[in-house]
Amino acid sequence: MRTGFTFKGRHSSEFGMTMATKSRPILPEQRSSMIDLPGHDGSLDYAYMNDYGRAMYMNRTFTIVLHAAAQDIYELQQKIARVGAWLSGSGELLFDDLPEVIWEAAVKGSIDYAPELHGQKALLTVNFEVQPFSHATFGTDEGPQIGMDIPIGSDIPIGMDEVMIFTGSGNADLEVYNYGTAPVRPVIEVSDSSGKLSNGWSISCGEKTIVISAHSNAASLYRLDLEHYELKARLLSGTWMNVLGALSGQFFELAPGINTLRFSFNDNVNYSIKISYVPEFIYGADFGGDEDA
Numbered sequence: 417m418r419t420g421f422t423f424k425g426r427h428s429s430e431f432g433m434t435m436a437t438k439s440r441p442i443l444p445e446q447r448s449s450m451i452d453l454p455g456h457d458g459s460l461d462y463a464y465m466n467d468y469g470r471a472m473y474m475n476r477t478f479t480i481v482l483h484a485a486a487q488d489i490y491e492l493q494q495k496i497a498r499v500g501a502w503l504s505g506s507g508e509l510l511f512d513d514l515p516e517v518i519w520e521a522a523v524k525g526s527i528d529y530a531p532e533l534h535g536q537k538a539l540l541t542v543n544f545e546v547q548p549f550s551h552a553t554f555g556t557d558e559g560p561q562i563g564m565d566i567p568i569g570s571d572i573p574i575g576m577d578e579v580m581i582f583t584g585s586g587n588a589d590l591e592v593y594n595y596g597t598a599p600v601r602p603v604i605e606v607s608d609s610s611g612k613l614s615n616g617w618s619i620s621c622g623e624k625t626i627v628i629s630a631h632s633n634a635a636s637l638y639r640l641d642l643e644h645y646e647l648k649a650r651l652l653s654g655t656w657m658n659v660l661g662a663l664s665g666q667f668f669e670l671a672p673g674i675n676t677l678r679f680s681f682n683d684n685v686n687y688s689i690k691i692s693y694v695p696e697f698i699y700g701a702d703f704g705g706d707e708d709a
Contacts, residue, residue: 419513421435421512507521514550523544557692585685597672601668604691608636608688611634616629617685626640629662635657
């Protein structure tokens with residue numbers, strides 16, 4: 417069976433192309449910060465010295481070969497022109513043999529080709545630069561939906577949208593699961609209809625704590641986006657307000673597996689907490705997570 421790929425919402429078969437993979441690295445390259453110190457043997461690697469205390473990764477390159485066939489050189493040129501317009505820019509990349517994950521990609525460099533068989537055939541080598549991690553085709557706030565291209569036997573957990581919602585009162589230690597194999601930075605929504613959240617509260621994960629200071633604008637819901645460094649509050653009037661100035665501390669991310677989040681409130685609140693993120697993976701989808709990561 418021949419496989420292809422989808423880029424920017426269009427499948428390679430639309431262009432009469434067949435695909436062969438030349439290179440698809442299964443691991444991204446780790447960034448390195450090696451420093452030679454006087455009077456010290458060897459070198460020191462500062463790759464882990466950042467706010468998140470882990471190694472960061474480089475983009476990786478996927479190289480594929482497209483096979484184009486036509487009746488003559490004129491038809492071949494028309495087909496290649498359409499392919500060139502399609503592959504320009506950036507977008508989501510999905511491979512038929514990895515239907516559970518999406519890569520954020522852009523074509524890197526030029527696409528060269530040479531006609532063969534008197535202009536009836538051409539091979540095009542395409543280099544996609546992709547982000548270090550792939551991500552699932554759905555987020556935890558909705559879970560997998562009917563109609564998604566998910567292979568039979570996949571280990572996708574059911575009901576993830578329900579287990580990411582917590583309700584209670586007072587301070588709480590909550591176990592939050594990262595279903596992917598790569599770290600993620602979630603969106604955290606905390607609500608209390610009384611407006612007491614405006615008296616201040618905090619979230620801790622491991623040794624990192626984010627503090628939301630008290631302020632005069634009574635709010636019933638806070639939305640903290642750890643990926644985009646945003647904090648917004650929905651006031652009792654229903655108006656949304658940017659309250660990033662009330663935030664201090666260290667941002668954190670969820671490691672694969674179980675993470676304990678501690679919520680501390682300056683006033684007694686009846687909270688509802690929702691955690692949402694799109695699972696990310698080192699390569700293909702593996703929803704078991706990795707508690708040892």
